[in-house]
Amino acid sequence: MKFVDIITSAIANSFRSKLRTGLTVIAIFIGAFTLTITSGIGTGVTSYINSQVSAIGAADVLTVSKTDDAAATESDGPAAYDPEKATTISLGNGSRPGSTIQALTDADLDTIKATSGILGVDPAVQVTPDFIEYDGSGKFELTVNAPATLTTADLAAGAQLDNESATDQLLLPTTYLDALGFSTPESAIGQTVSIGITDFAGTPQQVPATIVGVQNETILGAGAGLNQPLTDRLHDVELAGTPAGAPQSYASATARFDLDASDEEIVAIKADLADQGYASQTVADQIGSFETVINVIIGVLNAFAVIALIAAGFGIINTLLMSVQERTREIGLMKAMGMNGGRVYALFSTEAVFIGFLGSALGALVAVGVGSVISNILATTVFENLPGLQVVQFAPSSIAIIIGVVMLIAFLAGTLPARAAARQNPIDALRYE
Amino acid sequence: MTVPVLSAQNIGKSYGSGANRFDALKGVSVDIRAGESVAIVGKSGSGKSTLMHLLALLDDPDSGALLVEGTDAKKLKGKEVNRLRNQDFGFVFQQFFLTANASVLENVVLPLKIAGVSPKARRARGMKALEQLELADKAKNKAMNLSGGQKQRAVIARALVNNPKVIFADEPTGNLDTATGAVVEDILFSLNKDKGITLIIVTHDIDLAARCDRQIFIRDGIEDVTRSPEAISKPEGARA
Known part of the structure; x- marks a missing residue:
């Protein structure tokens, strides 16, 4: 057959x-x-x-923060005060309002940067702009999506943020388009908006920024993305008028390592940081x-x-x-x-x-x-x-x-x-x- | 002296074992020559069907030897046995064994399908066989819609489709009325005479047996040599 x-x-x-x-x-x-x-x-x-x-876009980034004070968890009472230790901050900079966390100081950043395998480190600064305005069409509240620089955005139009660029770039969520008077995502690209922000002394200031991309809404926060130069500029405005010598502190920092690093090498870097008292997570760890x-x-x-x-x-x-x-x-x-x-x-x-x-x-x-x-x-x-x-x-x-x-x-x-x-x-x- | 197509040499066959052992055949020798028609006659349980199964290579004898054109069947490989059964033998059964809801043509070409013949050639040869048996107009009908006589003619067409050398017929008229049975008998004997196909008929019908060139009487597993054609006409006891 x-x-x-x-x-x-x-x-x-x-x-x-x-x-x-x-x-x-x-x-x-x-x-x-x-x-x-x-x-x-x-x-x-x-x-x-x-x-x-x-995950691919952020594969070479570690989010580094200070490990919780070991003494506080191991003994019953509070840890003895150590003036050499980092500042603690209670509000802003990403912490839960009213809570106390160990913050990173500039000295910590230098230590992290010196860790073998780490190519560079940026403090995670959080800026709180007041509003966004385009072409006099009205002021709208602006929320900032802090991790935007770490990830590759799901774009509706335009390009990704460029942290190496000298220009102040903004990535706008699709939800802002109507309010700001853009009919299509494409029409927003390349336009300049002004961001309102209040400085340390309480004076309102305005900073111009260019829209480079329009981003679809995400589960990671619906705010606008700012590139590093824009973030730095807004941060500078916010700090204008700060008394000299006031120490800077950050809730966390982003450390970059070699994109080609193997899993073993990443584990080694993390272990090295942990020994020095820093907790670190790759984006993959967070999504994992x-x-x-x-x-x-x-x-x-x-x-x-x-x-x-x-x-x-x-x-x-x-x-x-x-x-x-x-x-x-x-x-x-x-x-x-x-x-x-x-x-x-x-x-x-x-x-x-x-x-x-x-x-x-x-x-x-x-x-x-x-x-x-x-x-x-x-x-x-x-x-x-x-x-x-x-x-x-x-x-x-x-x-x-x-x-x-x-x-x-x-x-x-x-x-x-x-x-x-x-x-x-x-x-x-x-x-x- | 030509070599017999099939030659059984003192073959025996038993079923079961121990107390249940039943000797169906106790040593029978038969030579079947090409072109002859042979009737294997006996009561039910006499071993006549077992003899036919052994001759048709459907079963292996426990003792004795079966020669196919001079070659011991035991020495034949499974593949050759299958080829023999497929191409050289044709089977006609009392119960027809037609696949009820397949068409008549599909039933008839089954041996060709097994042999691996192409669908086109299968159809042509199947129709030719059906024409021979005047069933061509029923080719597309389902087998279950045929009358008894038509069914048996379809079975004969199936047996013929591979141009066999030997046709084994097990009670070919057993399920048919006298008139239809006579037609089927005529077809079988004309195949024997016109085409030289060797015919081996297993039956207890003495009239059918009498039409064959030769009769082999089987009784209780052995050949009953005392029986003669004259004895058939005055059988002892009741006969179906």
């Missing part, structure tokens, strides 16, 4: 008992549907996180914990889908065993007519694989349809504030893998009945009534 004939016969055979095949296909369908949906959610969420955070949670959830859902598929596998065994029983005489006849056991085996396992294919292809197809519809509905309702989030996304490769895996499970399930069929003795089979 030719290969093509085996396939066509197997397909024809599986349609002979439509109800039985149909029920088995439904069982496989449920498993494949669930697997496709969960893998789609995995793909969707992961790609969203990646587009939001662009988030992704772990999502992966666990998806893993659990996949486990349920696999359980459904295993149950479906027994359905295939049952279907085919009944089919073998029903076709005993036919198998006997084919063997009497010179069909060898291997071909009989191939015929029945092909039937199993076909049933698996039918169930998984239908399941995947319906999952893609339903998933896309649900995803679109969610994107305009529940996740309206997260533009660009398509919760369910489908990668052709993962769908192909799911169909392949289901067909493999079906083949394994078909092994038992196919062997039973291949071993039939033509005489016994023909006598069978």
Whole structure:
């Protein structure tokens, strides 16, 4: 029997008992549907996180802060005062209002910079501008997204912030466009806006800045991004009038290391910093914990889908065993007519694989349809504030893998009945009534 | 002296073991020559079907030897046995063994499909076989919609489609009424005479057996040499 004939016969055979095949296909369908949906959610969420955070763009950055005072946690009472130790600050600079944290001083920055593997360090300064105004169209509150310089933004138009540039650059969220009187993201690019900020003495000042890009809303904070020169300039304005000699302190600093550093080298740098009393995290560390949670959830859902598929596998065994029983005489006849056991085996396992294919292809197809519809509905309702989030996304490769895996499970399930069929003795089979 | 197509030499076959052991055949020797028609006659349980199965290489004898054109069947590889059964033998069964919801043509070309013949050639040869048996107009009908006689003619077409050297017929008229049975008998004997196909018929119908060139009587697993054609006409006991 030719290969093509085996396939066509197997397909024809599986349609002979439509109800039985149909029920088995439904069982496989449920498993494949669930697997496709969960893998789609995995793909969707992961790609969203990646587009939001662009881990690649910030792979060479460590966020460094001072480790909490060890003495305070190890003994019952407060630590003894050490005038040499860094200043503590309570408000602003990124700390929880009213709380006390160990701050970084300029001396700390020098220590961090001297650590081997660290190429440069910038203090994380937080500026609090009062408003933004364009072309006299009114003043609007401006929130600043501090980590904007660390990440690669998801752009609606324009370019990324350039920290090396001499110009003062601004990355505007899409939500500001209407208020400032821009009709499209493109029309905002290259325009100069003025940022209002109050100096130390309480005098309002204005600083011009150029819009280089328009950013889609993100989960990391909806504020505008400022490049380093603009941040520095605003910071200088804020500090204008500060009494001389007042010490500078920062809640955290960003340290850059070699982009090509291996994981071991990064671990070594972090350990080195930890020894000196600094806590440090790469962007990957920060995202990592988030992704772990999502992966666990998806893993659990996949486990349920696999359980459904295993149950479906027994359905295939049952279907085919009944089919073998029903076709005993036919198998006997084919063997009497010179069909060898291997071909009989191939015929029945092909039937199993076909049933698996039918169930998984239908399941995947319906999952893609339903998933896309649900995803679109969610994107305009529940996740309206997260533009660009398509919760369910489908990668052709993962769908192909799911169909392949289901067909493999079906083949394994078909092994038992196919062997039973291949071993039939033509005489016994023909006598069978 | 030509080599017999099939030659059974003192073959025996038993089923089961211990107390349940049943000797179906206890040593039978038969020579089948090319072109002859042979009836294997006996009551049910006499071992006549077992003998046919052994001759058709559907089963292996426990004792004795079976020669296919002079070659011991034991020395044939599985592949050659399958080729023999597929191309040199044709089978006609009392219960037809047609796949009920497949078309008549599909049923008839099954041996060709197993042999790996291309679909186009399969169709042509299948239609030719059906024309021979005047069933061409039923080619697309489902097998279950045929009458008994048409079913048996479809089975004969299936047996013929590979141009076999030997046709094994197990009670070919057992499920047919007398008139239809006679038509089927005529077809089988005309194939034997016109095409020189060797015919081996297993039956307990003495009239059918009498039409064959030669009769082999089997009783309790051995050949009953005391039976003669005359004895058939006055059988002892009731006969179906």
